[in-house]
Each structure stands twice: as C-alpha cells, then as structure tokens.
Amino acid sequence: xxxxxxxxxxxxxxxxxxxxxxxxxxxxxxxxxxxxxxxxxxxxxxxxxxxxxxxxxxxxxxxxxxxxxxxxxxxxxxxxxxxxxxxxxxxxxxxxxxxxxxxxxxxxxxxxxxxxxxxxxxxxxxxxxxxxxxxxxxxxxxxxxxxxxxxxxxxxxxxxxxxxxxxxxxxxxxxxxxxxxxxxxxxxxxxxxxxxxxxxxxxxxxxxxxxxxxxxxxxxxxxxxxxxxxxxxxxxxxxxxxxxxxxxxxxxxxxxxxxxxxxxxxxxxxxxxxxxxxxxxxxxxxxxxxxxxxxxxxxxxxxxxxxxxxxxxxxxxxxxxxxxxxxxxxxxxxxxxxxxxxxxxxxxxxxxxxxxxxxxxxxxxxxxxxxxxxxxxxxxxxxxxxxxxxxxxxxxxxxxxxxxxxxxxxxxxxxxxxxxxxxxxxxxxxxxxxxxxxxxxxxxxxxxxxxxxxxxxxxxxxxxxxxx
Amino acid sequence: xxxxxxxxxxxxxxxxxxxxxxxxxxxxxxxxxxxxxxxxxxxxxxxxxxxxxxxxxxxxxxxxxxxxxxxxxxxxxxxxxxxxxxxxxxxxxxxxxxxxxxxxxxxxxxxxxxxxxxxxxxxxxxxxxxxxxxxxxxxxxxxxxxxxxxxxxxxxxxxxxxxxxxxxxxxxxxxxxxxxxxxxxxxxxxxxxxxxxxxxxxxxxxxxxxxxxxxxxxxxxxxxxxxxxxxxxxxxxxxxxxxxxxxxxxxxxxxxxxxxxxxxxxxxxxxxxxxxxxxxxxxxxxxxxxxxxxxxxxxxxxxxxxxxxxxxxxxxxxxxxxxxxxxxxxxxxxxxxxxxxxxxxxxxxxxxxxxxxxxxxxxxxxxxxxxxxxxxxxxx
Amino acid sequence: xxxxxxxxxxxxxxxxxxxxxxxxxxxxxxxxxxxxxxxxxxxxxxxxxxxxxxxxxxxxxxxxxxxxxxxxxxxxxxxxxxxxxxxxxxxxxxxxxxxxxxx
Numbered sequence: 001x002x003x004x005x006x007x008x009x010x011x012x013x014x015x016x017x018x019x020x021x022x023x024x025x026x027x028x029x030x031x032x033x034x035x036x037x038x039x040x041x042x043x044x045x046x047x048x049x050x051x052x053x054x055x056x057x058x059x060x061x062x063x064x065x066x067x068x069x070x071x072x073x074x075x076x077x078x079x080x081x082x083x084x085x086x087x088x089x090x091x092x093x094x095x096x097x098x099x100x101x102x103x104x105x106x107x108x109x110x111x112x113x114x115x116x117x118x119x120x121x122x123x124x125x126x127x128x129x130x131x132x133x134x135x136x137x138x139x140x141x142x143x144x145x146x147x148x149x150x151x152x153x154x155x156x157x158x159x160x161x162x163x164x165x166x167x168x169x170x171x172x173x174x175x176x177x178x179x180x181x182x183x184x185x186x187x188x189x190x191x192x193x194x195x196x197x198x199x200x201x202x203x204x205x206x207x208x209x210x211x212x213x214x215x216x217x218x219x220x221x222x223x224x225x226x227x228x229x230x231x232x233x234x235x236x237x238x239x240x241x242x243x244x245x246x247x248x249x250x251x252x253x254x255x256x257x258x259x260x261x262x263x264x265x266x267x268x269x270x271x272x273x274x275x276x277x278x279x280x281x282x283x284x285x286x287x288x289x290x291x292x293x294x295x296x297x298x299x300x301x302x303x304x305x306x307x308x309x310x311x312x313x314x315x316x317x318x319x320x321x322x323x324x325x326x327x328x329x330x331x332x333x334x335x336x337x338x339x340x341x342x343x344x345x346x347x348x349x350x351x352x353x354x355x356x357x358x359x360x361x362x363x364x365x366x367x368x369x370x371x372x373x374x375x376x377x378x379x380x381x382x383x384x385x386x387x388x389x390x391x392x393x394x395x396x397x398x399x400x401x402x403x404x405x406x407x408x409x410x411x412x413x414x415x416x417x418x419x420x421x422x423x424x425x426x427x428x429x430x431x432x433x434x435x436x437x438x439x440x441x442x443x444x445x446x447x448x449x450x451x452x453x454x455x456x457x458x459x460x461x462x463x464x465x466x467x468x
Numbered sequence: 469x470x471x472x473x474x475x476x477x478x479x480x481x482x483x484x485x486x487x488x489x490x491x492x493x494x495x496x497x498x499x500x501x502x503x504x505x506x507x508x509x510x511x512x513x514x515x516x517x518x519x520x521x522x523x524x525x526x527x528x529x530x531x532x533x534x535x536x537x538x539x540x541x542x543x544x545x546x547x548x549x550x551x552x553x554x555x556x557x558x559x560x561x562x563x564x565x566x567x568x569x570x571x572x573x574x575x576x577x578x579x580x581x582x583x584x585x586x587x588x589x590x591x592x593x594x595x596x597x598x599x600x601x602x603x604x605x606x607x608x609x610x611x612x613x614x615x616x617x618x619x620x621x622x623x624x625x626x627x628x629x630x631x632x633x634x635x636x637x638x639x640x641x642x643x644x645x646x647x648x649x650x651x652x653x654x655x656x657x658x659x660x661x662x663x664x665x666x667x668x669x670x671x672x673x674x675x676x677x678x679x680x681x682x683x684x685x686x687x688x689x690x691x692x693x694x695x696x697x698x699x700x701x702x703x704x705x706x707x708x709x710x711x712x713x714x715x716x717x718x719x720x721x722x723x724x725x726x727x728x729x730x731x732x733x734x735x736x737x738x739x740x741x742x743x744x745x746x747x748x749x750x751x752x753x754x755x756x757x758x759x760x761x762x763x764x765x766x767x768x769x770x771x772x773x774x775x776x777x778x779x780x781x782x783x784x785x786x787x788x789x790x791x792x793x794x795x796x797x798x799x800x801x802x803x804x805x806x807x808x809x810x811x812x813x814x815x816x817x818x819x820x821x822x823x824x825x826x827x828x829x830x831x832x833x834x835x836x837x838x839x840x841x842x843x844x845x846x847x848x
Numbered sequence: 849x850x851x852x853x854x855x856x857x858x859x860x861x862x863x864x865x866x867x868x869x870x871x872x873x874x875x876x877x878x879x880x881x882x883x884x885x886x887x888x889x890x891x892x893x894x895x896x897x898x899x900x901x902x903x904x905x906x907x908x909x910x911x912x913x914x915x916x917x918x919x920x921x922x923x924x925x926x927x928x929x930x931x932x933x934x935x936x937x938x939x940x941x942x943x944x945x946x947x948x949x950x951x
Binding site for chain 2: 088090097099106108277392395396398399400401402404405406408411412413415427439442444445446449450451452453455456457458459460
C-alpha cells in the first residue's frame with residue numbers, strides 16, 4: 001500500500017520549500033519530493049555548496065537569498081526525499097497518489113493535499129543547427145557553472161532575449177568568461193511601446209533597477225553586441241563551428257564559435273498538471289500555457305491539488321516564495337491546521353505582478369518574430385523538421401494530437417517538452433487560429449521515462465492480463 | 469444550403485472510416501469523409517498494431533474467415549498504399565505467438581485451438597501449439613523467463629505500424645480525390661428527398677445518397693437515429709511503449725511486439741470502466757511485471773510512453789456491419805479490429821455500399837444476431 | 849564547449865571513468881557536466897538520425913544527455929550525481945539487451 005502523508009510537495013525550489021515550511025510549521029506531516037540531490041530548485045541550484053566554496057558572489061543577491069531559504073527548509077522536520085522523480089498523480093481517497101521514482105523503484109505516496117511546484121524551464125527556441133553539440137541553453141551553462149564550476153569555451157556567442165539573458169551575461173562576465181558576441185533577439189522598438197507599463201511597474205522598482213544594472217554590465221567586456229537579430233543559424237560538421245545571423249534591417253553576420261548559448265525566456269513546467277488533465281489557458285502576454293487555478297493556487301477541477309511558483313505562471317523566485325506559502329497555508333487550513341501567516345506575502349506578489357507586464361512587453365518570445373524554416377528540426381527526439389509538420393497540417397491534421405499520430409512529434413523520451421509549443425504554433429499558423437485557441441498535445445503518466453523493473457513495483461492489484 | 473455533397477459520406481476518420489473512405493474513392497465514388505477535431509476520443513490513435521488471426525472469431529466463424537482473408541490481402545493493400553502515398557505501413561507477416569506462462573494458460577490456448585478447429589469444420593483453422601525450444605528458435609535474440617512454457621503459433625498473424633497506416637489511408641484517400649472535412653462533429657442525419665443530409669454540431673449540412681457510419685463510440689447514438697441498434701460498449705486497454713531498441717523480436721508475441729521503429733509495445737489490459745480513457749499506475753505496474761517475467765532482460769529498458777484507449781466492443785467481440793431497413797443506403801460498421809480488417813474494409817465495404825454486393829456469409833455480421841436486444845424504433 | 853574554472857581538489861574530488869578515460873569531477877555535479885568538463889564532444893547519437901547530440905538543458909528537460917551509466921542504457925546524465933568508481937559511456941544509437949550478441 002501507499003505510504004501516506006498530510007501534504008506532499010513536489011519540487012524543492014523557492015515555491016516548494018516555502019509551501020513545505022508553512023505546512024510543517026502548522027504541525028502537519030509533509031513530504032517533499034525533488035529531482036535534485038540538494039534543495040534549491042534551478043534558481044538556487046547547489047546554493048549550499050556554492051556558498052561553502054566561496055563562489056556566491058558570482059551570482060548576485062537573488063542567488064544569495066537561497067542560502068537562508070534552504071537553511072530554513074532544512075531546519076523543519078519535513079520528510080525530504082531528494083533524487084525522487086515524479087511520474088504521475090492519480091486522485092485517490094479525497095486526495096492524491098503521487099507516483100514517483102526513487103532508488104530504482106516506482107513508489108506511491110498518498111497525500112491528503114498536494115502542492116505542485118515543479119518550476120519552469122527555458123522556452124525551446126528552434127533554429128537551423130540548434131541540435132549541434134556546442135549549442136546549449138544559457139540556463140544550462142549557468143547550471144554547469146553553479147554545480148561543476150564550468151565556463152563556456154571561446155569563441156563564445158550568447159544569443160537570445162529576456163531579463164535572464166542579461167543576468168547570465170553578467171554572471172559569465174563576473175566569472176571571467178564574457179561572451180565574445182552578444183546577439184540580442186529583442187526588438188529595441190519595444191522599449192517605447194512598453195513605456196505605458198512604466199507607472200504600474202514602478203511598484204516593482206527594485207527589479208527594474210536590477211534590469212538596468214544588467215543592461216549596463218552587458219556591454220562591459222563583450223567584444224560585439226548585435227541588436228535586433230531576427231534570424232539565427234548554427235552550423236558545423238558534427239559539432240558547432242559557426243554562427244550566422246541576420247538583423248531586422250537585413251544585415252548578415254557570421255562568426256566562428258565553439259559555444260553558442262541561447263535563451264528565449266522561461267515557460268511553466270506544466271508536464272504534470274497537463275498529464276493530470278487540469279485545464280490550461282494560454283496567457284497571451286506571457287506567451288505560455290498555464291494551469292487554471294484559484295488565487296491561492298487550487299487547481300481547477302480538483303479539491304485537493306495546488307500549483308505554486310513558476311509552475312503556475314512565470315513571476316520569478318520572490319513571487320514563488322509567496323505563492324508557495326499561500327498554497328501551503330491554504331492546504332493546511334483545509335486540513336484543519338492553523339497555518340501561521342507569512343511575512344508580506346501579498347506585497348511580494350504585488351511587486352512581482354506589477355513589473356510583469358513591462359517585462360512581457362519588452363521581451364516577447366523571439367519565436368514570435370523569427371520564422372522557422374522548413375529544414376529546421378523542431379522535435380529533437382524524433383528528428384522531425386518543420387516542413388513535415390506543415391505538410392501534415394496541409395493534409396488535414398487538425399492539431400498537435402493528430403500531428404503526433406501522423407509524425408510522432410512529441411513521442412520521444414522528452415514527451416514534447418522541447419516541441420509542444422512549436423508544434424502548437426505551427427498548427428495555429430496553418431489553421432489561421434490564435435494560439436489561445438490551440439491546445440498543446442495531450443500528455444499521460446509516466447511524464448518521465450521509467451524502466452520496466454521500476455514500473456513493475458506499482459503492480460499491486462493482481463490484475464488479470466490475458467496473453468492476447 | 470449544403471457545405472458539400474458527395475455520392476457517399478463516411479462519418480468517422482479513424483481506422484474503419486479511413487479504410488472505407490480510401491476504398492470508396494479508389495472504387496471511383498465521390499466520397500466525403502467527416503471527422504471530428506484534434507482532441508476527439510480517438511480509438512485509432514490507441515491501436516496496438518496487430519494484424520491478427522489466431523484468436524479471432526470464436527463463436528462466429530465468418531469473423532475468423534474475414535480476419536484470415538484480410539491477412540491474405542494485407543500485403544497487397546499495404547503495397548498499394550505505399551505506391552500511392554509513399555508511406556510504408558511497416559506491415560510484416562512473420563506469424564504470431566500467444567505466449568503461455570502457466571499450465572492454465574497452456575490449457576486455455578489448447579482449448580481455443582481445439583474449439584476453433586471444430587468450429588471451422590473444414591480443417592482450415594491454422595494455428596498450433598509450439599514448445600519452449602521452438603519459441604527460442606523463432607526468437608533467438610532474447611532470453612525468456614522460466615515461466616514461458618509454450619505458445620500458440622499462427623502463420624497468418626502479423627503486425628503493422630497503426631499510425632503510419634492511418635496516415636497512409638488519409639493520404640491515399642485524398643490523393644485519389646477524396647475530400648476530408650475535419651472539425652465536423654455529426655449530430656444528426658435527416659432525410660432530404662431521396663437522399664440524406666448530415667448535420668454537424670457546428671450547424672453545417674452535408675448531402676449524400678449514401679452514408680457510412682464509422683465513427684467508433686459515436687455510432688450507437690447516430691445509428692439509433694436511422695433505425696439501427698448498435699450494442700457496443702467501451703472497453704479500456706492500457707499499453708506501455710519502450711524506448712527504441714535494436715531489432716530483437718522478429719515476430720509479434722500477442723501483447724508484446726517490437727515496432728518497425730524499434731520500440732517495444734507492452735500490453736494490454738481489458739477493463740470495464742466506461743468512457744474513462746486514463747491510464748493508471750496499477751495497470752502499468754501489472755503490465756511491466758508481466759513483461760519482466762516473460763523477458764527478464766527488459767528490466768532496465770525505459771518505458772517512455774503509455775496510454776489508455778477504449779475499444780469499441782460488441783457483446784460477442786465480433787464486428788457488426790448492417791444497413792438500415794428503414795433508411796436504405798445508410799450503413800454502420802463497427803468493430804475493434806480496425807487494423808487487422810483494414811484491407812477487407814477497403815476492398816469489400818465499397819462494393820456493399822455502392823452496389824449491394826457482399827462476400828459470402830456477410831449477413832452473419834448483422835446486428836440481428838444479438839437476440840433479445842431489440843432494434844431501436846426509427847425516430848419520427 | 850565548456851571548461852572547468854578550477855580543477856576539483858581534496859574531499860570535493862570524485863573519480864570516475866567516462867568513455868574509457870579516468871576523470872576527476874566535483875562532488876555534487878552531475879555526470880553530464882563531468883562529461884562536458886572531460887571534453888566529451890557528444891553524449892549520444894540520436895536514435896533516429898544518428899547525429900551526435902550533447903546536453904542542451906542540463907535540467908532534465910531535453911533528454912539529449914542520455915548515456916549508459918554503470919551498464920544501464922539511456923540514463924539522463926544531468927540528473928545523476930557523480931559517484932566514485934562510476935563507469936559512463938556515451939549512448940551509441942539504440943541499446944541492445946546484450947543477449948546473444950555473438951549472433
């Protein structure tokens with residue numbers, strides 16, 4: 001039988017840790033399951049070890065804030081289960097059963113309330129050559145720096161858009177590896193049209209100041225910055241050798257490169273909530289599908305599951321600690337426990353929300369103005385090019401699910417993490433519909449690969465499986 | 469007032485509708501295929517991919533013959549599809565095994581073979597038991613667990629890639645001039661003079677002299693409108709799919725087969741859960757445990773996907789083909805063997821629909837075989 | 849594509865074998881970053897196209913870092929922390945089960 005707990009929290013990033021702390025302090029039994037070996041999530045990845053080795057200064061104040069948050073989490077008596085991978089959730093006994101992998105076995109954990117805080121990942125940005133070794137996301141390089149102390153090899157090109165890109169450029173520079181070329185995929189014209197958000201954004205002024213600081217530090221140490229790049233290509237024989245680009249005014253450029261880091265903002269990691277068949281809505285401003293939830297994070301169509309942090313919609317780590325605490329308090333109250341009010345939750349949330357429209361307006365996804373060529377691989381697992389998708393759409397495939405059946409887009413081990421948005425965009429383009437009216441492909445348990453042996457541990461019912 | 473008119477409208481764009489529409493168009497009929505949207509409840513996307521003969525038609529010999537004939541002409545059918553569309557369905561007919569992992573299963577298989585032989589009566593039933601050594605000789609590249617005792621073998625069994633089949637039939641249908649109308653969810657069929665009009669949820673009307681109702685779980689409701697009773701129910705089957713492996717299973721083994729792409733498909737459950745097509749941890753665990761018992765070296769193989777799909781199950785598990793007596797020219801075709809029977813559907817159903825010509829004994833598939841399940845009264 | 853700023857030393861050092869070469873790694877990092885630091889040009893061949901692929905996201909999303917770790921094929925190397933004595937190989941095409949490979 002499943003072991004059982006009052007509240008299960010999935011993810012030990014800012015939101016998951018905050019939720020767990022609130023629920024544990026309310027006297028409830030809490031289990032926290034996380035992919036990683038140590039708490040912190042992606043933003044505070046490996047923060048304890050980085051602090052211990054004296055490198056915390058490389059990453060700025062936002063990262064340093066993780067030291068206290070992880071310490072507070074460690075001080076609780078929550079049942080923390082690192083290196084645990086969630087593969088699915090089933091509703092059971094007025095709560096949920098979490099199906100997860102740990103130590104080579106699939107297990108089942110029953111929770112009366114479930115808080116899902118699986119964070120975000122970088123928006124996949126397909127372009128010709130993006131599958132070449134040597135091309136990786138900027139976030140990946142940041143993780144490599146935080147965990148293994150790795151730096152990009154030169155010649156090093158950084159390409160993309162968004163506030164995180166600017167932060168990363170600053171971090172690489174501080175660590176002694178400024179990019180040789182920075183290709184900015186954002187549209188400088190947006191700065192003017194985004195101006196109308198300025199007043200409301202003042203409430204989030206500290207974030208804005210940070211943005212300005214990154215902007216300024218960007219130019220330091222970078223050999224060359226190219227503005228408003230609208231087309232990007234990587235090439236090489238078996239690994240990255242060169243990067244080519246074109247700007248909005250038609251100027252071409254090319255450079256040798258050993259490392260190309262790309263970044264196009266982040267999107268909610270909604271694999272689990274989608275597999276749970278929670279309705280998701282396309283947020284036009286954020287250009288992302290988000291699970292439908294109430295103000296305290298309770299997921300639509302469930303009485304027992306919550307979503308918190310960037311998993312619910314991108315607002316950043318400070319807001320994630322607030323939405324995590326809110327979900328934790330709400331879940332705890334629902335179980336009759338008295339959850340202590342947490343510090344300035346609404347204030348943190350308001351500030352994060354206030355600055356968001358400006359950031360969304362300044363940094364729309366590059367894909368929105370970068371056409372994907374027919375010969376670009378969009379599904380990395382199955383090596384399917386955009387042209388095949390367009391062909392199947394012309395034949396009458398109505399959307400991502402029929403495309404999956406016809407082409408296998410999304411059927412590889414990543415289960416559409418890398419192609420779902422692109423496939424939806426191509427379908428919308430072909431059908432002349434808005435993205436908001438296009439669904440992502442359907443997902444099912446297991447949302448991550450499970451070996452036959454691991455899966456066999458879920459065999460509880462002595463089910464009759466006839467041979468044919 | 470009609471969005472479109474045709475000689476024949478096929479309602480449903482799945483395995484059955486796709487094969488019939490493909491056949492009709494190639495037979496020269498002006499055909500319109502109406503299909504639902506992207507997130508319709510599609511059995512065709514949940515198929516295991518067997519072209520299977522050995523266990524088909526116990527209690528209805530015509531179904532065994534029908535499956536056997538389909539297997540005989542599947543190669544030609546697949547070749548035609550590839551020639552007209554360039555899509556290879558991956559069909560192979562290496563024979564198929566039903567593995568027995570207990571004495572009880574051995575007895576059950578022997579009993580099925582004896583019963584099928586007696587039923588066929590002409591010595592035509594073509595399956596036999598093989599022992600463990602013979603299994604190992606047929607499948608030399610994997611090690612079987614100690615529970616594998618014997619198997620029934622049928623040389624007419626094979627398998628295909630069901631998704632490529634679906635895509636090929638759609639492409640072949642359109643290449644031959646057929647018209648495909650997605651996002652057309654049919655809610656009613658009404659008389660229109662001598663002909664019929666089909667009405668969709670979106671309010672569009674399509675006209676035709678003949679209609680084939682082949683929309684899976686949507687058939688009972690639609691068939692009732694034209695005086696046809698369709699006593700099918702959903703039955704859930706769950707399947708696990710592994711990562712791609714080197715070719716190692718040269719023939720399908722009932723609920724375990726390797727696809728042309730290298731994945732191993734592991735099945736399959738039979739669950740009476742209504743219209744709930746979710747997949748579940750307990751059944752996944754049971755399927756994996758059985759697979760590990762049969763093929764112990766699969767323990768470390770990754771399962772990368774899983775799904776649940778709803779079979780369209782008639783009370784006796786055999787297909788139903790019928791024409792409405794009160795609405796002549798309206799046909800229903802329902803079964804859960806859309807892949808196995810795709811070739812006979814494409815070949816024979818058009819003759820039945822267009823000219824009333826049916827293969828010998830075809831009336832055995834009539835819904836009238838279900839005694840005590842009265843036909844719905846024609847509306848109006 | 850990535851190089852190490854500072855070589856691991858003392859207690860922080862983990863020794864493992866990657867693609868047949870002895871490698872030192874930093875305790876707490878993943879097999880994937882250790883492979884990158886070791887100068888591995890790719891971590892796998894894509895099973896469909898045969899193209900070389902290397903880690904893209906390093907956070908469990910892209911599945912490009914699939915490697916054979918201690919005999920287990922297709923492990924996500926970015927989610928597996930390095931351990932002393934590990935034996936890591938790039939994932940070359942589709943795994944076989946190693947049964948009757950002598951044909």
